[in-house]
Amino acid sequence: xxxxxxxxxxxxxxxxxxxxxxxxxxxxxxxxxxxxxxxxxxxxxxxxxxxxxxxxxxxxxxxxxxxxxxxxxxxxxxxxxxxxxxxxxxxxxxxxxxxxxxxxxxxxxxxxxxxxxxxxxxxxxxxxxxxxxxxxxxxxxxxxxxxxxxxxxxxxxxxxxxxxxxxxxxxxxxxxxxxxxxxxxxxxxxxxxxxxxxxxxxxxxxxxxxxxxxxxxxxxxxxxxxxxxxxxxxxxxxxxxxxxxxxxxxxxxxxxxxxxxxxxxxxxxxxxxxxxxxxxxxxxxxxxxxxxxxxxxxxxxxxxxxxxxxxxxxxxxxxxxxxxxxxxxxxxxxxxxxxxxxxxxxxxxxxxxxxxxxxxxxxxxxxxxxxxxxxxxxxxxxxxxxxxxxxxxxxxxxxxxxxxxxxxxxxxxxxxxxxxxxxxxxxxxxxxxxxxxxxxxxxxxxxxxxxxxxxx
Ligand code: URA
Numbered sequence: 001x002x003x004x005x006x007x008x009x010x011x012x013x014x015x016x017x018x019x020x021x022x023x024x025x026x027x028x029x030x031x032x033x034x035x036x037x038x039x040x041x042x043x044x045x046x047x048x049x050x051x052x053x054x055x056x057x058x059x060x061x062x063x064x065x066x067x068x069x070x071x072x073x074x075x076x077x078x079x080x081x082x083x084x085x086x087x088x089x090x091x092x093x094x095x096x097x098x099x100x101x102x103x104x105x106x107x108x109x110x111x112x113x114x115x116x117x118x119x120x121x122x123x124x125x126x127x128x129x130x131x132x133x134x135x136x137x138x139x140x141x142x143x144x145x146x147x148x149x150x151x152x153x154x155x156x157x158x159x160x161x162x163x164x165x166x167x168x169x170x171x172x173x174x175x176x177x178x179x180x181x182x183x184x185x186x187x188x189x190x191x192x193x194x195x196x197x198x199x200x201x202x203x204x205x206x207x208x209x210x211x212x213x214x215x216x217x218x219x220x221x222x223x224x225x226x227x228x229x230x231x232x233x234x235x236x237x238x239x240x241x242x243x244x245x246x247x248x249x250x251x252x253x254x255x256x257x258x259x260x261x262x263x264x265x266x267x268x269x270x271x272x273x274x275x276x277x278x279x280x281x282x283x284x285x286x287x288x289x290x291x292x293x294x295x296x297x298x299x300x301x302x303x304x305x306x307x308x309x310x311x312x313x314x315x316x317x318x319x320x321x322x323x324x325x326x327x328x329x330x331x332x333x334x335x336x337x338x339x340x341x342x343x344x345x346x347x348x349x350x351x352x353x354x355x356x357x358x359x360x361x362x363x364x365x366x367x368x369x370x371x372x373x374x375x376x377x378x379x380x381x382x383x384x385x386x387x388x389x390x391x392x393x394x395x396x397x398x399x400x401x402x403x404x405x406x407x408x409x410x411x412x413x414x415x416x417x418x419x420x421x422x423x424x425x426x427x428x429x430x431x432x433x434x435x436x437x438x439x440x441x442x443x444x445x446x447x448x449x450x451x452x453x454x455x456x
Contacts, residue, residue: 003031007041014048022061029065033164039171046168046177054182059224060231062182066190069164073111073140073196078148079299080109081311083287084197085279086188088221089121091209091374092246095275096124096154097260098268098324101333102280104151106318108287111147113157113195117383117391120209120374122256125156126383130254130349130393134342152336162190179211181221189228198294199235199286201279202226206449207244209370215240215449222452230454235290237282237453241275242445245368245403248272252382252396252417254348264333266325269402271447273324278448280320288315351381351394351417355424357431359407364441368403372434373414376427380418392419403442 005027013020020028028045031037054062075082083103087093100110114136117123125136136156138146146153159166165187172178192200202225205211206218222238229236248269250259262268263276292312295303301311323329334344359365377383381392398415401407413435416427 003027003036007031007037007045011041011044011048014045014052017052019055020058025058025061026065026068029062029069029164033069033167042168042171043175043177046172046175046183049182050177050180056227056231059182059186060228063186063190063193063228063232066162066164066168066186067194070162070194071160072194073161075109075111075144075147075196077298078109078144079296080107080147080151081199081287081291081296082109082111082147082197083199083201083283083290084110084112084192084195085201085203085283086192087203088184088188088205088211090205090243090247091121091370091377092248092251092256093122093205094127094248094250094256094260095203095272095279097127097257098263098272098276098329098333099279099283100152100154101264101336102276102320102323102329103283104336105323105328105332106284106315107151108284108315109147109151110153111143111195111197112152112154113161113191114154115157116387119385120371120378120383122251122253122377122383124154126391127253127256128154128342130257131337131342131344132346132348134337134340138340146336146339150332150335150339152332154336155340157191157195161194165190181217181224184211184221185224185228189225189232193229193232193234197234198290199283200229201282201286202236202238203275203279204238204240205243206240207242207370208372209246209374210243219450219452226452226454235286237286237451239279239282239448240450240452242447242449243370246370246373246399247275247447249399249402250396251373251377251399252380252394253391254350254393255396255398255417257348261333264324264330271402275447276324277320284315284318284320288312291315349394351392351396352419353417353421353424355416356412357414357416357428359401359409359411359413359437361437362407362409363437363439365401365403365405365407365413366436366438366442368399368435372430373397373399375430376416376434379427379430380416380423381420395419404444406441407437
């Protein structure tokens with residue numbers, strides 16, 4: 001059958017700054033997925049989009065076409081309301097672990113479809129696989145059953161969700177077109193919308209360890225994703241948060257799980273606790289609003305009913321910080337890990353070799369670069385360079401000081417962990433100028449910079 005469009009016309013329209021029609025976009029993505037549009041043609045279109053962007057209408061249509069390339073999950077039959085969170089990725093970002101436990105402890109379902117790490121940012125699945133027995137792959141039935149009975153699920157995204165994105169992402173990776181706000185937004189949001197959540201909280205990272213290094217850009221990315229979510233009927237809000245320095249005091253798989261467990265026992269580093277509590281609050285407020293306006297169809301709670309109002313009020317009043325202190329979130333964590341075959345009390349790996357890096361002068365640590373720490377952790381074996389590489393569960397970096405802390409000359413600043421000691425030299429090389437020590441303390445900053453929502 002003849003194709004309705006010519007890829008070259010589509011490319012030239014965008015190259016010249018024109019607007020693509022709905023049918024052109026729908027066809028282009030479908031034809032690319034079918035192998036009719038060649039890789040070099042899609043590469044040219046991606047570069048034209050990188051340079052000339054997409055209008056809001058084009059972007060919604062691009063996102064729709066990616067969603068339509070695969071299956072769409074539907075959790076509306078659950079007796080719990082659903083909410084999800086997505087982070088644009090950073091160094092030491094283990095927040096999903098305590099966060100999923102906190103939010104599910106209030107009777108909410110969180111279908112967290114996560115990925116593995118590539119490059120300097122860690123992947124949630126790699127972290128959880130440090131727990132003996134834990135498995136990332138669940139069937140849709142297993143996932144649905146766990147969402148209904150426990151609420152929390154963190155598992156591998158199936159290949160069926162937005163397969164066009166998988167193909168496009170691989171192409172963007174080799175054509176210098178990853179760092180485009182419309183392409184990042186549609187890539188993330190197509191998967192989140194296809195996943196079937198009714199509310200979504202985005203953690204858009206900003207700083208050296210993130211896609212977006214500046215606040216303006218991060219805000220634009222956040223705004224674009226919030227618009228796509230709301231235009232697709234998913235109540236979406238975004239926080240813009242600091243990724244100039246690693247989150248918490250650990251970078252690396254088992255190290256980060258241990259730190260998450262500390263947070264779940266009411267301790268842990270203040271920035272991890274602050275971000276967990278803030279995101280949990282936003283998720284519960286977002287889902288409260290959905291419950292009020294749409295009810296909980298799977299539980300027979302009608303929109304606008306007295307029960308919907310009561311349930312949403314309970315979610316708004318939920319004592320998030322209390323759930324970390326009183327063990328409720330820990331119970332939810334243990335239930336979720338056990339349900340996926342993991343032993344919450346199991347012994348996790350420690351790396352066989354460690355080396356310390358010490359402060360060369362006294363003063364205040366004023367900066368500690370997230371990207372450099374992330375790259376060092378990756379070189380030590382915590383991350384992978386290619387998709388097929390294995391990660392070391394015990395490898396990574398323990399930080400002994402964070403920006404704002406006072407340090408003495410000779411005091412350990414960090415401990416490097418690896419099973420492959422030949423990696424120390426390359427990790428130390430990237431860490432050489434990763435921090436600054438100054439006589440005066442830096443100003444104090446919060447980990448949360450800004451919030452983007454449709455009606456604020
Ligand atoms: N994560 C995604 O899923 N897609 C992007 O384009 C960037 C980050």
